[in-house]
Amino acid sequence: MLLKFPSFLLLLHLLLLLKLVASSPTEELNFTINGFSGANLTLDGVATVSSHGLLILTNNIVEQKGHAFHPSHLCFCRNHSDGSIPSFSTTFAFAIVPEFTNLGGNGLAFVITPSTDFSEAQPAQFLGLFNRSSNGRATNHVVAIELDTVLNVEFQDINNNHVGIDINGMRSNESSAAGYYADDTGELRNLTLISGKAMQVWVDYDGVDSMLNITLSPINEIGTPTTKPTKPLMSFTVNISAVLLDLPVHVGFSSATGSMTSSHYVLGWSFAMGVGHVQALPLDYSKLPTIPRLNLKRHRSRALGLWLAVASLVFVLLVTFVAFAAARWWSKYAELREDWEVEFGPHRFSYRDLFRATNGFGERELLGVGGFGRVYRGTLPNSGAEVAVKRVSHESRQGMREFVAEIASIGRLRHRNVVQLLGYCRRKGELLLVYDFVPNGSLDKYLHYGRAHKPALGWSQRFRIVKGVAAGLLYLHEEWEQVVVHRDIKASNVLLDSEMNAKLGDFGLARLYDHGINPHTTHVVGTMGYLSPELVRSGRATTATDVFAFGVFILEVACGRRPVEELAVGPQGEQLMLVDWVIENWREGSILDTVDAGLGGEYAREEAEMVLKLGLMCSHPHPEARPSMRLVVQYLEGRAALPELSPDYLYFRNLSLGYNEGFDDFVISYPSSVPSASIFSGEK
Structure with missing residues (x-):
């Protein structure tokens, strides 16, 4: 027994050493995920994987955040013998599908971070990564590539459709309008991030030159190979090792919605890390999941509304009583709609939806009476979004086209200190303006x-x-x-x-x-x-x-x-x-x-x-x-x-x-x- 006891201690030390080596961060990692069914990911927030293998970071719910990270630890540790830093290359296919045309909310980011606990992070403009007190702190040790669809003036965003390189905060160290350089002409061709179409991003970091390159490209259709543009969209010199120190880090994605929503999808992801020049393996486009069709729910509801309108017209022709009932219904929901308003369609709400949202403009929903009309609280029946509906009297139609055009323009304003004007509705002698609902009052x-x-x-x-x-x-x-x-x-x-x-x-x-x-x-x-x-x-x-x-x-x-x-x-x-x-x-x-x-x-x-x-x-x-x-x-x-x-x-x-x-x-x-x-x- 005296001879066996030291052997037992030696064996125990060996086991502990093996466990330590197994749990330590690595400087090499390679994986390719073509569709996320069965993928080993750490998810939180509203992030989920659909039955078809689509990674859904956020959906059409306001003020939400979602994260997805690879569970393996990495380390961008400097080699003490030659001073070299590991290189990495990653590419992923994504799509951003807005709830409403041309209204994004707010974007997604590829992230390198030592912590996957973002419980204190805020959604909206912070993309689920930081909050007001932590934003910009050097102790964050975070590198992110943002695909931003909202202009946030406080972060000095260049526009509402850009790619940015963020170090420890949401104010980008380098940014560019979304697009790619065509190989045949060399011109910069614009891409709209919230188009609902699939796109691909390449993020390549050369540890020798400390150079970070970002490349963006459209994917014409799922199943068709995409060629990576030769010229990157932007390049930025950064010592990632100095940002991340020797901390074990994770790689993954973060996304968030604000008062307006988008569904943020990742279709496939490839990653490679090592010493010297590395290149992530290409995605297999034939295996990538498809993007859901846009706004199916609203299309169905509109089709149903059209069918009901046709059915009502048939009954009007057949039954006098139904004709009287239809006349009463029409007087209740009738709108003033002219041909020129077609161009402002996305900013027009139906009176029926606003009537239902405010419980028939009931007194219980009345927020107040101002110098220009009465204001009601409402919940839109399709999206569930809370709004404020202001009823303004107007009799003259003179200048109404110009006024509605200005409403549509103002509806494109995006700033954290400006209430969002969502749209309008017109009835005879009445104009209804629809705004975001702000909870704490005036x-x-x-x-x-x-x-x-x-x-x-x-x-x-x-x-x-x-x-x-x-x-x-x-x-x-x-x-x-x-x-x-x-x-x-x-x-x-x-x-x-x-x-x-x-x-x-x-x-x-x-x-x-x-x-x-x-x-x-x-x-x-x-x-x-x-x-x-x-x-x-x-x-x-x-x-x-x-x-x-x-x-x-x-x-x-x-x-x-x-x-x-x-x-x-x-x-x-x-x-x-x-x-x-x-x-x-x-x-x-x-x-x-x-x-x-x-x-x-x-x-x-x-x-x-x-x-x-x-x-x-x-x-x-x-x-x-x-x-x-x-x-x-x-x-x-x-x-x-x-x-x-x-x-x-x-x-x-x-x-x-x-x-x-x-x-x-x-x-x-x-x-x-x-x-x-x-x-x-x-x-x-």
Whole structure:
């Protein structure tokens, strides 16, 4: 027994050593997956594999994320003898099928990561990889190749259809519009990621030269071999070993949806890793699964609706009673539809769907009554998406085509601080606008109403709201394909999402024009107290008139007071103008006394003083003296210092306007004397 015991210990040590070697990360791995039926993958979120072998990362459910990783560990460890780094090559076939034509949400990414636990990651623009606090941290040790279908200004995206190389965060180190270089002509040919068609990506990393190459190509049809373009779409020099260190990592995919959805599919995947030049094996296109047809459910429902309409017409011809019933049905769901509206089809909702979504526009679904109509909460019957439906009265058909064209254009806006306008519906004498539903209601509820039963907004929340609205306005004024003048910026049109982030809403008055073009004179529209002097005089809404309203708005946020208030004492009908009050306090050296007393003195004094002075600067009576929204954003983010200005430079009490003069009674919006709910929210 004494002789056998050491032998037993030796055997035990050998077994432990073998287990350690077996579990350690490798520097070589090769696999090819043509369809994922039976594939050994680690899945989480909504990711799943269909019975036909299709890897489904996300489906048509809003705000979801999905991940799929190969279970083997890898290591991009530097060789201590010669300093070399392993190379890798991977290729995969994918397809992105949007729920609605031309509306993506949000994309997918090939990922190299030390952790497969993304429980704290957010969907939407973070693609299920990071959240607001972790995004951009060097400790993430993540390399990702994103196929992004939404333009996110906060990440400096180049457009809503691009490929990006991301190191530790969603701001791409290198990006390019999706496309490929044709071998025959050398020209860059564009590809639309959300076309619903199959495409292929090659990601090749040379550890010797530290060069990462990304190549994209269409797949004409499943079963037909695809030739890899000779010239990569983009190249980027990066030492992956310095990013990943010596950590064991996994390779795989991540995807997410936002308020709009897409189904993100991977059809096949090949990967190779080793020393020197490596090349992933080609996919067998004859074995790749097919992509599901687009929106089958909606096609079936439309076909059924058409069949019912034909059946109703037959019964109308046969039975007088049925004719009477059909007439009543028609009066209930009738729409005003003209030939020119065909081009705006994707943005048009059926009245019947909106009627069903809002339970017949029932009082229980009423969110509020504003200056331009009543607003209802609804759930679309096909998609289950929550929306806000605004009913606006209109009698004149003059200019309606141009107005609907602008609605369709505004529906293409994509920014985290802008409420999504989804579309419209027309009936005789009535226009219905359909928006995204924003859960926490309008900002004015938190500033002016219900402080006893709503949490008070702290200074940091207010400052973040001001920066969010500024970022949204910058996008509208300068960063979209056309200039969008909102024309009704105010606290009740700023909505707060589930994380109390600001979204600028209600584009019913917005106007568009091309960059570099002077806008035309229109009716004076907007809300009393937010209107600039030149708008009242000329009726011409510009980006400068939006800046004026924004200036009044941020004073309202900082002071917790409305732009125009009836004095509790003094001559009957006398009003307090918020701008005048703040500037008077500045002249007296007590500008911080105007900060909302409800904050209890708990605020950042330098930030508050800067916001108050910026609000006055934006509200200057002369439009040429107001800053652009780009400069405003730089001031708020601390990238530019606010100029030193005296109160005398901004003093304009004598230029305050009689707001009751010169307005079109049918279009001006007056502040209500009672709380009115946000037009996009669930507040009542």
